[in-house]
Amino acid sequence: MKAKINERTVEYHIEGETNQADSRVLLAEAIDLTAGTPWAAEGYTVAEFLPPAEQQQLQTGLQVLLREFLAVAGRPVSADFDVSQYHQLIGDDKELHLAVVNQIKEIRQERLPLPAALLEARVSELCGRPVQALNPWDGERFFHLRVVRPNRADNNPLHRDVWLPDYRDCVNIYVPIAGSTADSSLTLVPGSHWWPENRTERTQNGAVYNGVTFTVPAVKGAAEPLNIIRPNPGPDEVLLFSPYLLHGGAVNLNPDATRVSLEMRFWSA
Template sequence: MNPTDPAADAMPFDHLHLDGQPLAYRVEGAPVAVASEQVLLAHDTDLSARAPWAAAGFAVVPGLSGGAQRQLQAGLAELLREALRAAGCPVAPDFDITQYHHAVGDDPARHLAVITQTKAYDLARLPVAPALLEQLVSAACGQQVRAHNPNVNEAVFHLRIVRPHRSDQNPLHRDAWLPRYRNALNIYLPVAGSTAQSSLVLVPGSHHWPESAVERTAGGAIYHGVAYTVPGVLRPVRPLHPLRPNPGPDEVLVFSPYLLHGAAANLNADATRVSLEMRFWPA
């Protein structure tokens, strides 16, 4: 079935089914005009190709050793506290960042003021040597990588903040729909509040799907009323079987940006999920 067929239009897609539970899914945006049979990864650098997890497109691997992962998580938590203070939330030095949603309250401007700071940090502000994560990812994929984006000549990391029962998560998407994120590998590293109810959702094996497997927006999607720069899936053409790999606090999720991922509603009762996101390219 082609996603531009009337039959496809007649199939509503308003829920993502995860672990037998329907999650509300509402994406708006103009669809792409023509569905392509192209497989993006077939024409790009596949940094998962030599890995034992190449077919799935992701793996949960042991994190940094010797206390480095805890040092990283503690330092990232302090960066978030600094962002909160700069946004007018005078949190204590020992503030539990899983309670972020209480600190910002229902003030959208205050939350935006934090997100503006945390969406991209210069790599020099990473609380551990970037080479430690480069070595970890290189070992996981069997190729040498570094945390420098040659597409835009930048080296950054991101803190992702997803409040419980809020629309803070991206829609289902491929990062590789944005040219600057092609030829890369991603990591998701738990910092706080990452559980089986809140961690990243992805669709195994979808990095090898043709573009015709989903109907997506042509440009940035609007997901549950929030605008994002990345295009979003409007409707799948083949069945989706999403899951949450749920890495533990001493683990790291390594995955292909060509995988469909996102729409990870935080279903924790009272804990914000905070994670480190970084991307790596061939060294």
């Protein structure tokens, strides 16, 4: 499948059995935490996040955490190692990269460098209603780090989170930690949270994307060109978006910087 990201052509190779989609709009059957916000039609917003000292504490603390995970994976680094150079350290060592990835998929909120309540308060403000980082479907409190090396198949395929049942009824945040630029930040399709399922073709279950297996189903094609953009939040900002949006497929086109970001989900409190 070919697509354009900010008018730049990219190609996705998606493998997996095709799902027989219908005309349902998944968000119409769900709790829409974007409803009533100025950004409800687009399904996302970029806004100032935490006060400067707290934002810095969050970013610095998560960089420290990633260095810790590197040490656990058998590749210790100095306290001042620039995590945007992760790709230079790891190279194409699949086992070493996987040893890191397995630690950053689901991290308990106790490992956040500052109280989760501070993030909950700001996301509640942006949504205009109280939310909390507690998944009601499994009772878990997790966050994720995403590490995407330049020009490697580290990123998720284009998808909706809600194709996995545990991610219904929430909103997502993307917070830049390192290497997040107009060529590497998260991509999404504005307004696609209200699209019927049969507007795109997707895999039935997981997908093989550019040779890498993912548990999330992936978009295989669309009847019309997809307007994929990178909202590109700055270092003091957050990208807040609906999990019903098509997003992912965020190929890192930086010439020499790994993208590291925080991902976290919030549900009605």
